[in-house]
Amino acid sequence: MESLNDLQKQNWALLAYAKASSALVRSNNRDELIEGVCNAIVNQSPYILAWVGLAMHDDLKTVQVIGTHGAAADYAKGIDVKWSPDTSAGQGPTGLCIQTSLPVLIADSENDPRFLPWRERSKLYGIRSVIAVPIKNHEPQAIGALTVYANLPNAFSEIEVQLFASLAKEIGFGLAAIEKQRLLDEEITKREQLNTxxxxxxxxxxxxxxxxxxxxxxxxxxxxxxxxxxxxxxxxxxxxxxxxxxxxxxxxxxxxxxxxxxxxxxxxxxxxxxxxxxxxxxxxxxxxxxxxxxxxxxxxxxxxxxxxxxxxxxxxxxxxxxxxxxxxxxxxxxxxxxxxxxxxxxxxxxxxxxxxxxxxxxxxxxxxxxxxxxxxxxxxxxxxxxxxxxxxxx
CATH class of the missing domain: 1.10.3210.10 (Hypothetical protein af1432)
Structure with missing residues (x-):
């Protein structure tokens, strides 16, 4: 029989998933979608920060933060995250997630060497565990990642990983749909201008x-x-x-x-x-x-x-x-x-x-x-x- 702690973790993740999915449905643009999802996640204890980063295809392979929410939101401000395997900044959960297009779990930020570049900074915000799940559109390669931070170690079990991975997949679908609509709106505007x-x-x-x-x-x-x-x-x-x-x-x-x-x-x-x-x-x-x-x-x-x-x-x-x-x-x-x-x-x-x-x-x-x-x-x-x-x- 599962422990109370496991049930609690699953309940937190399920509630976050349900509220975030609802926010996805109501969103009309990219910023509204990311804002709604991140806000829904951090409304559940013990999640203190959720942010979405997109993989930039510049020389440094930087990760652009496009939305963040939570009590530890300041942690994400100016954070150096990349998805290049050649830098230490690319070895964290978000960078590895984008590189591999697979979920990456940091069970305890104080012990996992992959989190070393951000360990001291994370202590200031009470961060103890992290999960990064890939956001994809129609390609197998991740276009970004949803990263969630908790103030407890071992806050994410396999079931929570699956839930957040599923949520990231919906984010990818949502972003693709919004981008498609944006391109369609632009095309309609161009055609209207040409018609005029x-x-x-x-x-x-x-x-x-x-x-x-x-x-x-x-x-x-x-x-x-x-x-x-x-x-x-x-x-x-x-x-x-x-x-x-x-x-x-x-x-x-x-x-x-x-x-x-x-x-x-x-x-x-x-x-x-x-x-x-x-x-x-x-x-x-x-x-x-x-x-x-x-x-x-x-x-x-x-x-x-x-x-x-x-x-x-x-x-x-x-x-x-x-x-x-x-x-x-x-x-x-x-x-x-x-x-x-x-x-x-x-x-x-x-x-x-x-x-x-x-x-x-x-x-x-x-x-x-x-x-x-x-x-x-x-x-x-x-x-x-x-x-x-x-x-x-x-």
Whole structure:
């Protein structure tokens, strides 16, 4: 039957293990993990110091103390510990543990010659026995050690060694998981930064394209800007998120980019277009799509441009799409484009005004235009939002 002393030692180790394991689970970063584990250990008598050291791969093979706790915590401050077999500082429990990747036990610090370099210092803090257990990640070689000190000789039997070795293994897993998460967070941050840069570059590209259109055809560029603002307002009314709205806005800014291939005399013709001229005009969604389709936008800008003249009943162009075959961005563009086209001046006629535009939208709602989008547009008109938008771009 085990003695009371053995049972007490096991109980101390079990309690320390349980509390340290709990601290491991709650930790979100390396410092928090080490702090929690060391603190949990020294809350159990007779452990007066626990610290974690990581093996540095410098010329001296030093051991860096990354966390310490306990009544004898000052003992670890400035302590010279290495994991090189060529120095006396590397022959102590922590150094040997890292070298061999095995637990090292100092049953009595006053008698064990391996502890000689630290014996006098340890007496000042009441240290009598020490255990160092290896911390590993995915490699067999230890990356560091958990070292625990007690104020009693022979405080660690084989069972306690196994418990602390198991705890060190969990520390290794915890550190690896935290490092993996840190690297993942860094990668996510880098990608977000790159994505922001890409979006900024694409925004600049869109703005440049829009300005190019304006130099060639001031009417078309002004039309695109108004459609962009109208589309943005409709999307907000429908509850779209700002990121998606940004993509819609950019698509609207260049929705007529395909007209760059249309002869200028057709775009500015002061009379109604002939059938042949209309056929040429109807090529602009496809031309716009071909211009934009290979640009790596985050949003479906090329598709929105391609489909903005498609209609719910299949009467649109260029592909006679219908219903859900048309993406939501294109459906909003269709409504905004209709409102702007009817209300504003054309080379061949004066503008008919917003009221006339909305009457047309109401008439087409559920037939050629999406009814929910039409309703949102009508509500914005009643709130004078469209009037403000149109006035702001004059």
């Amino acid at each position: 840069q890409l979006v900024d570059s694409l925004n600049a590209t869109i703005e440049a394209i829009s300005k190019t259109m304006e130099w060639r055809d001031p009417y078309t560029a002004g039309h695109q800007k108004k459609v962009a603002l109208l589309s943005q307002a409709i999307a907000r009314k429908l509850g779209w998120g700002e990121k998606r709205i940004k993509g819609l806005y950019l698509a609207a800014l260049v929705h007529d980019i395909g007209k760059i291939a249309t002869p200028a005399e057709i775009l500015t013709k002061p009379s109604m277009l002939t059938e042949i001229e209309m056929t040429l005009i109807k090529e602009h969604p496809k031309t716009g799509y071909n211009i934009l389709k290979d640009i790596p936008f985050t949003w479906p800008i090329a598709q929105a441009v391609y489909q903005h003249h498609e209609r719910l009943d299949g009467s649109g162009y260029p592909n006679k799409l219908s219903g859900d075959s048309i993406i939501p961005e294109a459906k909003i563009l269709a409504v905004a484009d209709t409102i702007e086209a009817i209300s504003s001046h054309r080379p061949y006629r004066p503008g008919l005004g917003l009221e006339k535009a909305i009457l047309q939208v109401k008439a087409e709602a559920g037939k050629t235009l999406d009814p929910a989008i039409c309703e949102a547009a009508c509500q914005l008109l009643e709130q004078d939002e469209f009037q403000k938008i149109m006035a702001s771009t004059e």
